[in-house]
Amino acid sequence: MRSVAFQYHAPRSLDEALAILAEVAPEDGRIIAGGQSLVPTMAFRFVRPGHLVDINRIAGLDRLSEQPVVASVPAPDAAPGTELVIGALVRHAAFHRPVVAGPLGRLLTEVAGHIAHYPIRMRGTFCGSLAHADPASEWCLVASTLDARLVLRSVRGERIVRADDFFTGVMSTAIEPDEMLVEARITLPSAGARMGFDEFSRRRGDFALAMALVSFDLVDGRIHSPRVGVSGVEDRPCRIAQAEALLEGCVPAIDVFQAAARAAAAAVDPLEQPQLPAIYRRELVESSVRRALERAWV
Amino acid sequence: MKHPITLTINGHRHEVEVEPRRTLADVIREECRLTGTHVGCEHGVCGACTVIVDGDPVRACLVFAVQAEGAQIRTVEGLAQGSQLHPLQQAFMDHHALQCGFCTPGFLMLSTALLERPDPPSDAELQEALSSNLCRCTGYKNIVLAVRAASKAMHATSGAA
Numbered sequence: 001m002r003s004v005a006f007q008y009h010a011p012r013s014l015d016e017a018l019a020i021l022a023e024v025a026p027e028d029g030r031i032i033a034g035g036q037s038l039v040p041t042m043a044f045r046f047v048r049p050g051h052l053v054d055i056n057r058i059a060g061l062d063r064l065s066e067q068p069v070v071a072s073v074p075a076p077d078a079a080p081g082t083e084l085v086i087g088a089l090v091r092h093a094a095f096h097r098p099v100v101a102g103p104l105g106r107l108l109t110e111v112a113g114h115i116a117h118y119p120i121r122m123r124g125t126f127c128g129s130l131a132h133a134d135p136a137s138e139w140c141l142v143a144s145t146l147d148a149r150l151v152l153r154s155v156r157g158e159r160i161v162r163a164d165d166f167f168t169g170v171m172s173t174a175i176e177p178d179e180m181l182v183e184a185r186i187t188l189p190s191a192g193a194r195m196g197f198d199e200f201s202r203r204r205g206d207f208a209l210a211m212a213l214v215s216f217d218l219v220d221g222r223i224h225s226p227r228v229g230v231s232g233v234e235d236r237p238c239r240i241a242q243a244e245a246l247l248e249g250c251v252p253a254i255d256v257f258q259a260a261a262r263a264a265a266a267a268v269d270p271l272e273q274p275q276l277p278a279i280y281r282r283e284l285v286e287s288s289v290r291r292a293l294e295r296a297w298v
Numbered sequence: 299m300k301h302p303i304t305l306t307i308n309g310h311r312h313e314v315e316v317e318p319r320r321t322l323a324d325v326i327r328e329e330c331r332l333t334g335t336h337v338g339c340e341h342g343v344c345g346a347c348t349v350i351v352d353g354d355p356v357r358a359c360l361v362f363a364v365q366a367e368g369a370q371i372r373t374v375e376g377l378a379q380g381s382q383l384h385p386l387q388q389a390f391m392d393h394h395a396l397q398c399g400f401c402t403p404g405f406l407m408l409s410t411a412l413l414e415r416p417d418p419p420s421d422a423e424l425q426e427a428l429s430s431n432l433c434r435c436t437g438y439k440n441i442v443l444a445v446r447a448a449s450k451a452m453h454a455t456s457g458a459a
Contacts, residue, residue, distance in 0.1 A: 001340040001341065002319060002320075002321075003319040004319065005317060005318075005319055006318055006319060007299065007318065008301065008318035008362070008364050010364070010365075010367075032365075035360055035361065035362070035365075036342060036357075036360055039321075039341075039342070039359075039360045039361070039362070040341035040342050040360065042319075043340060043341050043359075044341065052318070052362075054364075054365055056365060093354075113426075117345070117427075117429065117430030117431075118355065118408070118412075118426070118427040118430045119345065119348055119354075119355045119356050119357055119408065119430055120342065120357065120360075120430075122354040122355060122356055123354070123356050123357075123360070123361070203429075204426065204429045205429060205430065
């Protein structure tokens with residue numbers, strides 16, 4: 001249970017890191033941030049990188065900030081507002097307390113408590129989870145449901161990818177071998193937005209078997225712009241359009257939530273795994289979506 | 299290629315040459331000869347190898363030793379002052395919080411980091427955090443009791459509320 005040999009690089013600046021990455025990418029050179037998923041996959045020799053580019057000594061990458069939303073190529077229709085910018089070295093533990101006022105800060109704190117265990121959260125990073133793209137990752141669900149924009153940089157330049165286009169399958173993303181995910185941007189919801197999260201795992205800290213994240217605004221007492229995201233079920237996080245359509249315009253109530261939850265369960269196409277038949281996963285999706293909606297509403 | 303690195307462990311400098319693929323847990327044990335840090339699962343699940351790096355509890359099997367160059371590391375060997383046990387060690391003895399003892403160094407270092415936080419954890423937070431590590435024989439009840447008792451003892455001594 002030891003990794004194969006690799007060469008180690010510890011750049012002091014982002015430019016230096018990207019230059020090294022460009023050079024070592026053809027030999028499966030990779031970025032290491034928290035390493036809490038990468039190191040075990042290396043120990044099992046599921047991955048055998050020839051080089052690791054350690055970004056932990058680069059100042060400034062742990063920055064969390066709020067910035068005005070700038071219309072960009074993948075999102076020319078971006079609504080005016082403010083976005084939370086999460087740098088590449090922001091650890092899970094940074095979210096143990098709300099990092100921003102309002103519903104998003106509270107939601108991220110709730111979600112962070114479900115990620116692995118306390119010592120893992122001290123070191124693992126938000127962006128690292130996105131780049132690793134485990135289907136059971138809480139942060140991937142957050143990025144997908146809240147339509148995060150992912151900033152990818154290389155010596156060739158910078159591009160911004162929407163979460164929808166970013167996740168391409170089990171542990172697969174749109175990141176090119178010479179690119180680094182330098183930050184994630186999430187638009188802040190309205191102050192009155194309702195957000196809820198639910199996760200089912202067999203033991204505290206285990207990988208989720210299903211989880212749901214929902215968010216909606218209330219306009220004249222009715223649900224407006226609902227988002228329903230589910231993860232841990234398919235090969236990547238997904239929005240459930242059928243459930244969102246059922247919620248739009250409705251007065252929040254248990255039967256409305258139940259109908260949306262049933263629609264989500266019917267819409268997903270669960271990965272089949274030993275001891276986890278699809279029917280069981282669908283039931284978990286139904287429970288998780290209903291609970292997430294109830295938590296958003298209460 | 300080996301890298302020359304300096305690890306500061308319990309205040310002592312260790313100058314060692316390591317391959318990048320060696321984990322911090324292995325280097326602490328095999329190069330620095332501090333075998334109090336135990337290695338269980340070697341992939342971040344059991345927590346037996348938990349040490350404190352720059353104030354935070356981390357799994358030493360999930361960090362490469364080269365990454366810890368220049369860091370302040372604390373291991374179970376640094377807890378007792380001579381023959382005077384650390385309050386957590388004393389509490390583990392008093393409350394029968396160890397049986398075979400394999401997981402104990404990890405629990406002690408995790409608990410030390412938790413109790414030294416500027417905002418000591420509530421009972422619920424403590425219980426959640428202690429679920430990070432696996433114990434397969436003693437059971438968690440006495441471990442939770444011991445850490446709570448040590449928390450009281452440490453805060454009484456330090457004069458904190």
